[in-house]
Amino acid sequence: MITLSSDFGSPYPAAMKAVIACMSDTRMVDVSHDFPRQDVRTTAFWLREILPYFPPAVHLVVVDPGVGTDRDALVVRAGEHALVGPDNGVLLPPARELAGGGTIEVFAVEQATDSETTLDPRAVAETWPPGAASSTFHGRDVFAPTATRVHELGVRNIEDEDAFTRKRGYEDFTLPQAEVGESVATGEILVIDDFGNAITNIPGEFVAQAFGSTVDVNGEPTSVERSYAHRSVGDRLLTVGSHGNVELAVNQGRGDEAFAVDVESAVTIRLDFE
Amino acid sequence: MITLSSDFGSPYPAAMKAVIACMSDTRMVDVSHDFPRQDVRTTAFWLREILPYFPPAVHLVVVDPGVGTDRDALVVRAGEHALVGPDNGVLLPPARELAGGGTIEVFAVEQATDSETTLDPRAVAETWPPGAASSTFHGRDVFAPTATRVHELGVRNIEDEDAFTRKRGYEDFTLPQAEVGESVATGEILVIDDFGNAITNIPGEFVAQAFGSTVDVNGEPTSVERSYAHRSVGDRLLTVGSHGNVELAVNQGRGDEAFAVDVESAVTIRLDFE
Amino acid sequence: MITLSSDFGSPYPAAMKAVIACMSDTRMVDVSHDFPRQDVRTTAFWLREILPYFPPAVHLVVVDPGVGTDRDALVVRAGEHALVGPDNGVLLPPARELAGGGTIEVFAVEQATDSETTLDPRAVAETWPPGAASSTFHGRDVFAPTATRVHELGVRNIEDEDAFTRKRGYEDFTLPQAEVGESVATGEILVIDDFGNAITNIPGEFVAQAFGSTVDVNGEPTSVERSYAHRSVGDRLLTVGSHGNVELAVNQGRGDEAFAVDVESAVTIRLDFE
Numbered sequence: 001m002i003t004l005s006s007d008f009g010s011p012y013p014a015a016m017k018a019v020i021a022c023m024s025d026t027r028m029v030d031v032s033h034d035f036p037r038q039d040v041r042t043t044a045f046w047l048r049e050i051l052p053y054f055p056p057a058v059h060l061v062v063v064d065p066g067v068g069t070d071r072d073a074l075v076v077r078a079g080e081h082a083l084v085g086p087d088n089g090v091l092l093p094p095a096r097e098l099a100g101g102g103t104i105e106v107f108a109v110e111q112a113t114d115s116e117t118t119l120d121p122r123a124v125a126e127t128w129p130p131g132a133a134s135s136t137f138h139g140r141d142v143f144a145p146t147a148t149r150v151h152e153l154g155v156r157n158i159e160d161e162d163a164f165t166r167k168r169g170y171e172d173f174t175l176p177q178a179e180v181g182e183s184v185a186t187g188e189i190l191v192i193d194d195f196g197n198a199i200t201n202i203p204g205e206f207v208a209q210a211f212g213s214t215v216d217v218n219g220e221p222t223s224v225e226r227s228y229a230h231r232s233v234g235d236r237l238l239t240v241g242s243h244g245n246v247e248l249a250v251n252q253g254r255g256d257e258a259f260a261v262d263v264e265s266a267v268t269i270r271l272d273f274e
Numbered sequence: 275m276i277t278l279s280s281d282f283g284s285p286y287p288a289a290m291k292a293v294i295a296c297m298s299d300t301r302m303v304d305v306s307h308d309f310p311r312q313d314v315r316t317t318a319f320w321l322r323e324i325l326p327y328f329p330p331a332v333h334l335v336v337v338d339p340g341v342g343t344d345r346d347a348l349v350v351r352a353g354e355h356a357l358v359g360p361d362n363g364v365l366l367p368p369a370r371e372l373a374g375g376g377t378i379e380v381f382a383v384e385q386a387t388d389s390e391t392t393l394d395p396r397a398v399a400e401t402w403p404p405g406a407a408s409s410t411f412h413g414r415d416v417f418a419p420t421a422t423r424v425h426e427l428g429v430r431n432i433e434d435e436d437a438f439t440r441k442r443g444y445e446d447f448t449l450p451q452a453e454v455g456e457s458v459a460t461g462e463i464l465v466i467d468d469f470g471n472a473i474t475n476i477p478g479e480f481v482a483q484a485f486g487s488t489v490d491v492n493g494e495p496t497s498v499e500r501s502y503a504h505r506s507v508g509d510r511l512l513t514v515g516s517h518g519n520v521e522l523a524v525n526q527g528r529g530d531e532a533f534a535v536d537v538e539s540a541v542t543i544r545l546d547f548e
Numbered sequence: 549m550i551t552l553s554s555d556f557g558s559p560y561p562a563a564m565k566a567v568i569a570c571m572s573d574t575r576m577v578d579v580s581h582d583f584p585r586q587d588v589r590t591t592a593f594w595l596r597e598i599l600p601y602f603p604p605a606v607h608l609v610v611v612d613p614g615v616g617t618d619r620d621a622l623v624v625r626a627g628e629h630a631l632v633g634p635d636n637g638v639l640l641p642p643a644r645e646l647a648g649g650g651t652i653e654v655f656a657v658e659q660a661t662d663s664e665t666t667l668d669p670r671a672v673a674e675t676w677p678p679g680a681a682s683s684t685f686h687g688r689d690v691f692a693p694t695a696t697r698v699h700e701l702g703v704r705n706i707e708d709e710d711a712f713t714r715k716r717g718y719e720d721f722t723l724p725q726a727e728v729g730e731s732v733a734t735g736e737i738l739v740i741d742d743f744g745n746a747i748t749n750i751p752g753e754f755v756a757q758a759f760g761s762t763v764d765v766n767g768e769p770t771s772v773e774r775s776y777a778h779r780s781v782g783d784r785l786l787t788v789g790s791h792g793n794v795e796l797a798v799n800q801g802r803g804d805e806a807f808a809v810d811v812e813s814a815v816t817i818r819l820d821f822e
Contacts, residue, residue, distance in 0.1 A: 003288070005285075008742070009742030009743075010581075010582045011579055011580035012741070014551070014577065015598050015601050015790075017577050018577075018598065018599075018601035018602040021549060021602060022601070027295070028577075029288065029292075029302075032284040032288060034283075034284045052395035053289050053292035053293055053296070053398060053399075053414065054292040054295060054296070055295055055399075065777060067775055067776065121600035121601045122648075134788070134789070135774040135775040135787070135788070137790030140790060141790070194284060195283075227341055227342020227343065228410065229341065230342065239410060240409070240410075241408065241410055241411075242289075242408035242411030242415070244408075247410075277562070301569070303562065303569065308558045308559070309559075323563075324559060324563050324566065325566075327566035327669045327688065328566040328570070329566075329569055329570045374670075467560070468556070468557030468558060500616050501617065501683040502615065502684065503615065503616055504617070514682070514683070514684075515682070515685075516685030516688060518667045521684075526586050
């Protein structure tokens with residue numbers, strides 16, 4: 001299986017699927033092509049949360065503000081999974097999660113020189129090593145053929161391919177950590193989901209004993225509830241989302257608006273509300 | 275085949291597909307993940323219109339304002355199809371249509387207790403009965419594994435599974451019916467589609483003899499046409515949509531704006547316009 | 549493989565997939581269902597750019613402002629590919645590209661008369677020749693069954709089907725060509741992509757010697773760069789997009805806004821900028 005993630009919207013992802021389909025019959029599953037444009041942090045968060053639910057697979061990830069520069073194309077092995085994408089840090093948070101505490105291995109992809117490549121669509125799936133036929137769409141020209149190559153080779157056999165060489169000095173990226181004390185936790189909003197739920201980096205365990213009680217969120221009293229529908233429609237609440245993090249929400253409404261927070265806003269929770 | 279419908283937008287549906295892919299190689303087809311948020315009525319309408327075109331399948335439906343409450347998870351057998359989703363009525367209109375006049379059978383899904391479940395992604399597809407590992411994303415934790423279980427078991431064999439028990443007092447839901455007389459029909463707008471066509475609950479048969487003539491729609495003279503292009507670009511018209519209902523439309527424009535209607539707006543059509 | 553393209557948004561494409569799934573197990577790949585409404589020109593551009601990356605396939609294309617009129621349904625053979633859609637020109641630019649200089653062959657699809665068809669969902673996939681059961685959704689009732697029929701028959705065997713007859717007087721459509729001189733090129737914006745890149749009809753070869761230098765775009769000095777990231781974030785630039793055309797862009801921003809252009813805006817590029 002190959003999963004596909006990008007910030008491409010539509011219709012560019014179809015060109016990646018076309019190239020993959022030329023090279024393999026494997027199942028393709030879209031994770032999302034609506035990740036915020038060039039937003040490595042948000043994409044890394046979602047992939048860290050979602051990819052571990054997949055069976056062993058190759059995960060193609062193209063959020064690539066540096067396309068056309070000399071940043072490398074990477075293959076990252078993490079347990080039975082592999083990730084393929086640009087060297088900008090986006091692959092690392094999901095890779096660490098997929099490795100489940102094991103090591104991750106990073107490979108750079110050798111690319112054909114300009115003189116060896118053309119914009120002929122019929123050549124893309126047949127060119128190896130992949131060539132940056134265009135300087136603006138490596139998803140189609142480099143990452144899709146690379147992901148398919150890894151899939152066909154098998155995640156265990158990445159080192160059998162001459163075009164993949166181990167790389168040390170890759171870009172790393174870590175999502176910010178919350179500071180969690182006994183009764184106070186300070187963190188920030190990592191992402192806002194499509195429902196308007198504001199997902200923090202504060203672990204759900206921090207409020208594990210507080211369900212049904214009231215805590216202080218950025219100075220405002222807020223109920224801690226197991227799910228949205230435990231409050232009336234339109235009421236604000238704090239819950240533990242499906243990713244295991246504390247989430248600021250409104251039952252059938254938008255938590256980001258009710259709590260006046262955006263991505264990167266600071267969040268302080270005090271359990272000893274009185 | 276498993277079809278997927280939700281109001282999740284992106285990227286949450288990918289987590290459901292991931293869980294299904296852990297348990298089965300079956301084909302997955304998205305119906306839509308852009309149903310209006312928590313809107314049981316609109317979702318039920320579209321599923322009633324679209325699901326009957328599918329071959330026998332298991333239909334996973336997650337529009338679930340009551341997630342995390344004690345509302346049941348349901349499996350509904352309707353002819354050779356099954357529907358899996360929350361007990362809020364959304365499954366019933368499509369189930370009746372899929373049953374084609376036959377009986378529908380409703381089962382509740384036994385769920386693992388909190389103490390038996392964890393948020394470990396690797397455990398979700400292996401936990402049975404399904405556990406509400408999170409209280410906010412039963413699509414991933416309960417409905418996706420249940421739909422896959424039904425698929426693998428076979429729609430005929432639902433009662434072979436101990437975790438599925440027949441249920442009587444489920445939530446029912448019926449889309450509102452129009453009042454149709456000989457020359458006057460009174461109904462309402464059920465949904466507005468992406469084109470802006472305002473779909474009523476008035477059956478197309480009511481205007482079957484009126485094609486090419488003018489009728490009175492909420493007091494305004496309106497042409498009845500077989501399709502949009504029978505009027506000039508920008509002109510309003512009444513037609514019979516692909517669902518068999520009367521639809522208020524504009525050729526290459528938005529019917530909802532031209533007729534000043536929204537979902538639930540009243541619509542009265544008089545054939546004897548003069 | 550059957551690819552699907554339309555301007556339907558959601559959830560209408562699911563009904564087409566349902567009909568196809570009743571008739572075939574073949575892989576379905578979405579190109580896009582978000583093409584601008586009734587926009588033959590933009591759809592033709594994208595399909596011309598993207599479809600050639602696919603392996604041999606049947607391409608279902610439904611952008612159909614004339615639905616319900618007497619315009620024909622077409623099957624177009626182009627090399628090892630076939631396209632199925634309405635007779636409004638949208639199929640021709642991608643067909644010529646897929647034929648790669650070879651001939652294209654156009655067939656009209658005989659349709660069942662109204663009296664032979666019903667709105668019964670179970671009948672659509674079993675009705676042949678396809679019937680316009682509805683007058684507003686031929687994607688579901690005519691084009692999806694036709695595309696599947698072509699797929700099952702094989703692209704080489706289109707003439708074996710009695711319902712397909714060769715057609716001469718079909719609607720043709722050609723995307724506008726730029727005028728390219730030695731130092732001046734005059735063209736127009738063909739489409740704006742989701743990133744805001746304004747894609748012209750001026751071939752990339754025109755600026756092949758100008759990378760790293762400054763040219764005059766509609767009177768304003770503009771850098772020619774191999775990719776977006778060669779300029780600072782927010783800076784405007786001219787590049788050659790993945791389709792091989794000159795593109796007006798902004799690094800991590802919207803080119804259409806920075807250059808104040810929209811679809812069909814005139815673009816003049818002078819290489820001899822001083």
